[in-house]
Amino acid sequence: MKLVILDRDGTINRTGDEFVKSPDEWQPLPGALEAISRLNHAGFHVVLLTNESGLGRGLFDMAAFNAVHSHLIKKLAAVGGRIDAFFYCPHAADEGCGCRKPWPGLFSQIAERYGVDLTGVPCIGNSLSDMQVAEVVGCVPHMVLSGRHPEWLGQALPPGFPAGTQVHADLAACVDHLLGSEKGSRLTLTTTPT
Template sequence: MRRQCLLLDRDGVINVDSADYILEVDEWNPIPGSLEAIANLTHAGIRVAVCTNQSAVGRGMLSRETLERIHRRMREAIIAAGGQLSGIFFCPHAPEARCACRKPSPGLIQQALEELGCATDAALVIGDSRRDLEAARRAGVEAWLVRTGNGRATEASLTDGTAVYDDLASAAEKLLREINSPEPAP
């Protein structure tokens, strides 16, 4: 089946991650090539959405209003690069809340798939951490890892043959080649 949806983690995949969280609009900085990758995927007809844990909200470190401003900046940067997001799905809960939406639980991915009207076998998750991969697995969606953000550390612990790419740009190139290659005859 042709890929219809791409669900991306935010911090470490689209933008530079921080151990101290992204708490202000000016702390959100795209990883080189990530915005153009989203634009290329958008132009290829793939619906791109973000699925991100944002526990700084639940910890009282970040207001929902500031998070919305950060997401507005991200959307504007993607639009300026020629791309589009079909949605931003986030878990605002702290880990101790034990909610169903915080990755590695599958709830956030399931919510995105439902709202986007995308089947699990037509979706792909790209993340930089074990929790992204695990959430995708639990939701029944294939996942790829990027080496940006926490990706290099995560790659060192992989034992399951997960596809690994240097960054979102190289993963997008592979996905676009996959889309543009002729399907095998039955």
Template sequence: MDKQWLLLDRDGVINHDSDAYIKSPEEWVPVPGSIEAIAQLTRQGYKVAVITNQSGLARGYFSLATLSAMHNKMCRLVEECGGQIEAIYFCPHGPDDNCSCRKPRTGLIDQLEQDKQINVAGCYLVGDSLKDLQLALAKNCQPILVRSGKGEKTEQALPNAIAQDPRLQAVKIFDRLSDFAYYLIND
């Protein structure tokens, strides 16, 4: 049986995040263990897609070419560890652009489903923000929160979020992506 897709947020999950934005390949630094975790998961048969808001493009903090260079670095590091990232989908818009692709809206995953002829319902979606968890629920994915990036702050806000949407009680929490990968592979 074909293993399922695994959907990952980028900043705060795969690489360190910054309130000043990640603006260059040099600033793009992996969270310890994340690259190895992705490689391990793909060797186990999981297909990995990265789903990320990149409003730094709309804000003029970096160019499409620079974003591409950051993603090339990420993919190269994963490949050097024996893994593969199947797809990367990013929203280039700002928060006020009212697009359909900015998380928690479902446009990026809708595009992935259309491009790959798949249905992601039931797949894991790993993120560090409430938007990631809300997107997971909107697409009937299993929401996973990592404490890396903005995850600790998100975890503290979860009780209020659960009061608004009780489905968020289903969120499983891990320190970082490598801990989730260990859980998934050894469960």
């Protein structure tokens, strides 16, 4: 089975200091939805995995959370793509759960649901915790710089990132790389040893 695990905020959609609390606040990053569609058409199952501490902190409720994902699904369907499953941690950071990234709980749920070993599965995100948990569970960490750190383009990643982290300008560039496109713009960057 061909599987890709995606983070949401900063990987698929714009992110800021505030949580995405409504469909109106959810704005896809340029080329991200089309990139997911390309993965689907290449035979990949795409799952979304996201920390949603705003639920645990009472900043929005499940109805709002589901409305955001319904909006994402509709926008993605309009370009011929789909997310096969959504996995999320609803806990606040101080609740001590095992599912909040960088803990591997949600990854275990993905492996169980699909009956697969996650070794070698691409995990695409835009944060240190995304990359750290990817390494722990055996996924290949792919860092996209479109969400939080576009200034790292062409630079070495800060300390703490797994040595095998592959760096891409955005989700579209990452998908170019994964699909072996000649126009892929994967960046060869070094990581600072930890």
